[in-house]
Amino acid sequence: MNRVHQQPPVALTIAGSDSGGGAGIQADLHTFAAHGVHGTSVLTAVTAQNTRGVTAAEAVSEELVRAQLDAVLADFPVAAAKTGMLGGVRLLELVAEYGQDDRLPNLVVDPVMVTTTGDSLYAGDPAAYLGGLGPLSTVLTPNLIEAQLLLGRAIATVEDMREAARALATYGPRAVLVKGGHLERGDAAVDVLWCDGQMLDLAAPRVATRNDHGTGCTLASAIAARLALGHPLPQAVAGAKVYVTEALKAAADWHLGTGPGPVHHHHGRKSAAL
Ligand SMILES: Nc1ncnc2c1ncn2[C@@H]1O[C@H](COP(=O)(O)OP(=O)(O)OP(=O)(O)O)[C@@H](O)[C@H]1O
Numbered sequence: 001m002n003r004v005h006q007q008p009p010v011a012l013t014i015a016g017s018d019s020g021g022g023a024g025i026q027a028d029l030h031t032f033a034a035h036g037v038h039g040t041s042v043l044t045a046v047t048a049q050n051t052r053g054v055t056a057a058e059a060v061s062e063e064l065v066r067a068q069l070d071a072v073l074a075d076f077p078v079a080a081a082k083t084g085m086l087g088g089v090r091l092l093e094l095v096a097e098y099g100q101d102d103r104l105p106n107l108v109v110d111p112v113m114v115t116t117t118g119d120s121l122y123a124g125d126p127a128a129y130l131g132g133l134g135p136l137s138t139v140l141t142p143n144l145i146e147a148q149l150l151l152g153r154a155i156a157t158v159e160d161m162r163e164a165a166r167a168l169a170t171y172g173p174r175a176v177l178v179k180g181g182h183l184e185r186g187d188a189a190v191d192v193l194w195c196d197g198q199m200l201d202l203a204a205p206r207v208a209t210r211n212d213h214g215t216g217c218t219l220a221s222a223i224a225a226r227l228a229l230g231h232p233l234p235q236a237v238a239g240a241k242v243y244v245t246e247a248l249k250a251a252a253d254w255h256l257g258t259g260p261g262p263v264h265h266h267h268g269r270k271s272a273a274l
């Protein structure tokens with residue numbers, strides 16, 4: 001038997017740490033593990049954060065980010081990568097440099113700028129995202145607020161989301177997923193995917209829960225995990241959305257923290273405690 005098939009594919013997350021464990025690098029590594037993918041990580045920032053918000057944040061130096069990227073990429077067959085919090089233009093440009101050298105295959109770019117609790121995680125010009133990482137992205141995954149910041153216009157309806165996805169695609173990503181988690185209307189959570197010239201609406205039942213911390217990170221890393229496993233792009237995105245919906249459902253009754261808590265990344269597995 002070919003031993004190569006007995007080992008997990010490798011995915012890489014380039015993101016910040018959430019001390020509360022619901023978003024950021026922690027959510028990404030949980031998601032990779034839940035998909036049976038080996039997770040490697042490049043830490044870009046450390047945040048002091050819980051379910052109520054971010055109380056402090058500090059960027060990792062460019063030298064240390066570069067050293068982490070070099071260490072991982074020199075030794076692991078990274079099949080897909082994902083960016084989350086980059087903090088500002090300097091780390092964004094550094095990551096773009098690796099992308100330009102074709103060292104970040106199947107790159108999912110989650111343009112993290114503000115948390116749902118309103119804390120800023122990006123001090124820089126939103127346009128730098130499109131210029132720096134747009135052409136290198138396999139999928140760009142802005143939420144409503146990020147899409148508005150990237151395009152400088154209001155987005156209020158699903159039709160606006162479709163127009164935004166088309167407009168963002170002109171900056172070079174192969175696909176754009178505009179997420180509608182913050183469009184609190186109706187009983188569906190609708191995202192729109194512009195992929196290879198086609199528009200798809202991805203709808204899921206809206207889960208009645210306050211525990212939605214880290215859903216964006218979880219979705220982006222589930223897409224990366226599925227790309228690492230060899231799923232074709234639209235199926236990887238659709239499957240990742242189902243995974244997030246199930247993770248939201250499974251954690252709906254949790255009371256972890258007093259604010260919006262984390263989702264259940266390992267909902268497919270029985271825990272000894274539950
Ligand atoms: N209550 C919900 N029920 C079902 N799906 C949801 C719900 N809230 C969010 N989603 C889905 O979760 C995914 C992430 O969307 P969202 O717009 O919340 O991202 P985000 O703002 O980047 O997340 P966060 O900043 O909390 O990590 C999308 O697929 C969205 O449709």
Ligand SMILES: Cc1ncc(CO)c(N)n1
Pocket residue numbers: 015016017018023024025047049084085112114115116121213214215216217
């Ligand atoms: C570190 C980190 N990255 C991303 C997000 C967005 O959810 C967050 N809250 N914290």
